[in-house]
Amino acid sequence: xxxxxxxxxxxxxxxxxxxxxxxxxxxxxxxxxxxxxxxxxxxxxxxxxxxxxxxxxxxxxxxxxxxxxxxxxxxxxxxxxxxxxxxxxxxxxxxxxxxxxxxxxxxxxxxxxxxxxxxxxxxxxxxxxxxxxxxxxxxxxxxxxxxxxxxxxxxxxxxxxxxxxxxxxxxxxxxxxxxxxxxxxxxxxxxxxxxxxxxxxxxxxxxxxxxxxxxxxxxxxxxxxxxxxxxxxxxxxxxxxxxxxxxxxxxxxxxxxxxxxxxxxxxxxxxxxxxxxxxxxxxxxxxxxxxxxxxxxxxxxxxxxxxxxxxxxxxxxxxxxxxxxxxxxxxxxxxxxxxxxxxxxxxxxxxxxxxxxxxxxxxxxxxxxxxxxxxxxxxxxxxxxxxxxxxxxxxxxxxxxxxxxxxxxxxxxxxxxxxxxxxxxxxxxxxxxxxxxxxx
Numbered sequence: 001x002x003x004x005x006x007x008x009x010x011x012x013x014x015x016x017x018x019x020x021x022x023x024x025x026x027x028x029x030x031x032x033x034x035x036x037x038x039x040x041x042x043x044x045x046x047x048x049x050x051x052x053x054x055x056x057x058x059x060x061x062x063x064x065x066x067x068x069x070x071x072x073x074x075x076x077x078x079x080x081x082x083x084x085x086x087x088x089x090x091x092x093x094x095x096x097x098x099x100x101x102x103x104x105x106x107x108x109x110x111x112x113x114x115x116x117x118x119x120x121x122x123x124x125x126x127x128x129x130x131x132x133x134x135x136x137x138x139x140x141x142x143x144x145x146x147x148x149x150x151x152x153x154x155x156x157x158x159x160x161x162x163x164x165x166x167x168x169x170x171x172x173x174x175x176x177x178x179x180x181x182x183x184x185x186x187x188x189x190x191x192x193x194x195x196x197x198x199x200x201x202x203x204x205x206x207x208x209x210x211x212x213x214x215x216x217x218x219x220x221x222x223x224x225x226x227x228x229x230x231x232x233x234x235x236x237x238x239x240x241x242x243x244x245x246x247x248x249x250x251x252x253x254x255x256x257x258x259x260x261x262x263x264x265x266x267x268x269x270x271x272x273x274x275x276x277x278x279x280x281x282x283x284x285x286x287x288x289x290x291x292x293x294x295x296x297x298x299x300x301x302x303x304x305x306x307x308x309x310x311x312x313x314x315x316x317x318x319x320x321x322x323x324x325x326x327x328x329x330x331x332x333x334x335x336x337x338x339x340x341x342x343x344x345x346x347x348x349x350x351x352x353x354x355x356x357x358x359x360x361x362x363x364x365x366x367x368x369x370x371x372x373x374x375x376x377x378x379x380x381x382x383x384x385x386x387x388x389x390x391x392x393x394x395x396x397x398x399x400x401x402x403x404x405x406x407x408x409x410x411x412x413x414x415x416x417x418x419x420x421x422x423x424x425x426x427x428x429x430x431x432x433x434x435x436x437x438x439x440x
Contacts, residue, residue, distance in 0.1 A: 053084030057339045060102075060112030062095040064360070067296070071359030075352050082346070085339055103127050110334040111343050114158050116148040116325045116395045124398070128157040129330040129337055136345060140366045148393040149327045158327030159348045162362035164291040165387035166223070166321045167380075168313065169298075172306040174212065174286040178202035182308050185287065189227070189315040193259055199286060200264035214264040215287040216276045219411050221404040222394050223289070226320040228252045240399035242406070242432035244425040253414065253421040260415040267415075281305060291324065292384040296361045309383045312390075323391035325365060363388070399436050406432040 061072065076087045090109050092098045096118060102108040103125070114122055122128060133139075133156055138146055141160055149158035170182050180202065186195050192215075200214040217223070221235070228235055233248030243249070259265045268279040277294040279285040281302030289312065298305060312321045328348055330340040346352045353369045356362065363384055364370050375381045406428045414424040 052339055052342065055084075055336060055339055056086045056088060057111065057336055057343055058088045058090060058109040059343065060090045060092060060099060060109035062113060063091050063093060068360045071356050074359060075347050075355050078352065078355065079343060079346050083339075083342065085342075087343070106333060108331045108333070110336045110340040111328055111330055113161075114149070114327050114329045116160075116323075116327070116393050117400065119149050119158065119327070119395060121398045122329075123151050123157055127332055129332045129334070129340075131156045131159065131330065131341070131344075135341065137349075140350075140368060142365055142367070142388050144389070144391065144393065145323065145325050145365045148325055148395050149329075158329040159344050160325045160327045160365035161348045161353065162357055162360070163323050163325040163365045163388060163391075164293055164363060165323050165384045165391050166289050166291055166312055167383045167387055168287065168289055168310045169280060169294070170287045170308050170310070171280065171283065171285070172308055174203070174283065175199075178206050182310070185310065187313055189255075189313040192313065193262060196259070196264035196287075197262050200262070203286065210263075212283065213266040213271060213279070213285045215266070216268055216271070216279050216285040217260070217265055217289065218276070219267060219408060219415060221400070221407050222322060222324075224256065225394075225396070226322060226392055227256060227315055230316045230318065230320070236397060236399065236403060240397045241436060242399075242403045242429040244403075244407070245422060245429050250422050250425055253425060257414050257417070257421050261417050280307075292363055292381070293361065295380050295384075309380045311383055311387060319390045321387035321391040323388060323393050325393060399432070402435050402439070403428070403432045406435070 059076075063069075064072075072089065076089060079085070080087055095113070099108060099112060108127070114128070131138075136156065136159055138156055138159070142163070145160040145163055146156065149160060150156050168185070170185060172182065175182060175184075178199070180199055184195065186192055196214040203212045203214060204210065206212075221228075225235060228244070228249050230252055231248055233246065233252065235242065235244050235249060237243050244253075266285075268275050268285075271279050271284045273279045273282070273284060276285070276288040276290045277297045280288045280290070280294075281298060283305070298307060312319060314320075328344040330337055330344070334340050347356065348365070350366070350369055350372060353364050353366065354372050357364045357369065358373060363375070363381065364373060370376075370385055375385045409431065410424050410427045413419045414421045
């Protein structure tokens with residue numbers, strides 16, 4: 001489906017761009033700087049704040065919780081006060097569908113969110129304006145996050161606005177109640193099986209069989225891919241076709257299946273609950289791997305839970321985490337490209353990012369903001385921040401969402417022991433590759 005959408009978008013956007021370029025006299029007026037700075041040079045603060053009074057910038061975002069809404073509104077207000085510009089915020093309810101329609105219609109916002117997983121798709125449509133690394137100060141951002149928005153030819157198209165990582169959470173009270181110390185949690189995933197089986201036995205004896213899980217997990221590629229690809233394997237080939245049934249991926253899947261079949265590694269659904277944070281919060285799971293977004297939930301909704309956080313375990317000798325990051329991009333047909341870049345320099349700069357991340361409960365995507373926020377003083381934030389450097393961005397070509405959909409359809413049969421990992425992964429490959437071929 002994605003490739004067919006891409007064809008429609010490409011045709012529609014090409015027509016829109018042709019009209020826009022003609023209207024702009026070759027497309028140069030929208031990209032000429034108005035602050036007097038030389039191209040490629042980072043503007044000084046005085047120049048950055050001038051020349052925008054009376055101008056209007058449109059930005060596109062998806063809806064968030066009350067904290068996120070308040071944070072983006074504060075960044076907006078601060079930017080308007082500094083620049084004299086007016087910022088109009090367009091909140092999408094079905095982001096990718098609606099913004100693609102806006103791309104075709106030529107009504108896309110001047111600056112907008114791009115999720116890392118969607119970047120390979122959008123970067124091939126010519127809807128994003130290339131960004132100058134010096135002008136945007138890209139050296140300030142964590143390299144592996146910036147790389148998620150950098151094309152193969154080295155062109156930077158988006159600036160990461162924040163990041164979330166996975167870490168290991170443990171319920172101190174549950175562990176102590178069965179005589180287990182947090183220090184007993186293994187450092188390597190290979191050692192988890194014996195540990196979790198032992199812990200599950202103690203929990204069953206204390207609370208009743210199956211009442212409390214030793215650990216919860218997710219049956220989703222966004223959570224499983226770092227295990228499946230460990231050792232240099234890949235769930236897809238260079239053309240984007242699924243190849244989960246290759247021997248190395250199958251071996252890694254067998255490891256996860258063996259862990260699940262012990263009964264000590266359960267999904268939240270197995271416990272009759274919606275997600276890891278809920279299972280952990282109500283005391284139904286002793287350990288979970290979760291993103292830093294759960295921290296606010298635990299503090300606000302489950303404040304009676306005593307918990308600790310540690311880094312992710314190693315697997316095959318390497319420590320992995322997953323990172324989930326979103327960038328700010330500029331529309332290639334925007335008539336306010338200078339102002340859009342100014343917005344990104346502020347919103348993803350030291351001041352704006354600190355306001356956003358502090359208010360929204362996100363991790364900053366640059367070290368100087370982490371320092372300004374004193375992230376290291378909070379043990380939970382520190383662990384998640386430390387995971388950034390070992391995290392793999394959730395991104396893999398233009399077909400990964402198709403592959404992931406097939407994965408979620410078939411993988412439960414493997415984890416339940418109803419079919420072998422090889423059989424299930426072959427079915428995933430077959431369905432995903434059929435959909436990929438039909439979309440071309």
